[in-house]
Amino acid sequence: MFSNIVQWSTTCQDVVVSSSRVYGGxxxxxxxxxRRNRLLDAGLDLLTxxxxxxxxVRGVCKHAGVVARYFYENFTDLDQLSAEVFDRAIGHVATTTQQAVDAAPLPEKTSAGIANLVRVIEGDPRIGTLMFGNNPANSVIAERRQAAWDMFAALSGQHMNKTYQATNDETxxxxxxxxxxxxxxxxxxxxSGxxxxxxxxxxxxxxxxLQPVRR
Structure with a gap:
């Protein structure tokens, strides 16, 4: 399933820093x-x-311990927050899984990829809920999930083609x-338990x- 996992790319908006002064060093x-990380963490908490x-916006800001203007300093709206919460989570999954797969010998790459995915979910159950929970939190998360499945399906095909010489076709x-x-x-x-x-x-x-069946 895993062979050449490309890090999930995100496009972050440019933000305007409200003050260039130093506070508390x-x-x-x-x-x-x-503040941005606190808002993303709050979004992950609330979305799961x-x-x-x-x-x-009020709930996210209260959870993050910031005022509303700092939300809009970083995000246009709640849809953008949701998208970036998901992208950050799956980016972490993709990056750490790539590292695990790269470090494993060829016969163990599938096991290494699965083991890392399970380890990430055990380490932060919120990521598991965000990616695999029965009900996506909103339409943005649902769309992001579908895009992620398409990406992982393509990578799974690359892995089978490279590792098991499977024919690269519609089958x-x-x-x-x-x-x-x-x-x-x-x-x-x-x-879900x-x-x-x-x-x-x-x-x-x-x-x-996930081991191939020889025919």
Whole structure:
């Protein structure tokens, strides 16, 4: 499934720094970056807080401990916040998984990729809910998920073509979408608690299922 994972690219808007003065020894750009991270963390908390999260600018700012003008210093609206929360999360998944896959020998690359994905979710369950929760928090997250599945399906096809010399055609694309869908639904069941397996056992099961069947 994993072979050449390209880091999820994000396009961040240019922001205007309201003050260039130093407060408490901290430069203005550093203060703004810290506020931005707090807003993104608040967004992640609230987007994964329940089956139907009610995201508001006031709620995000209260959760982050900042005033509303700092929200608009960083984001145009809640849709942009939602998109950047998702992009940051999947960017972390993609980057760390690429590192794990690159470090593994060829026969163990699939296991390394799955193990890293499970490890990231165990380390921050919010990421698991954001990516695999049964109900996407809003339409932006739903669209971002679909784009992510398309990306991972393409990468799965590249992996099978490179590792197992599978023919790169529409049949391979079908298998790739089937693979990504199966893994995604399994992880969704695990994240929701419907599937009760230790992380290490989940990695073993998924790795075995993803091994090619020789005909």
């Amino acid at each position: 901290v430069e203005a750009p550093d203060r703004q970056a810290e 807080s329940g089956p139907a999260p009610n995201l508001t 391979l694309r079908a298998v790739s979408y089937y693979t990504v869908g199966g893994v995604g639904h399994t992880l969704a069941a695990w994240v 419907q599937l009760k397996l230790p992380g290490t056992e989940l990695v073993r099961v998924l790795t075995e299922l």
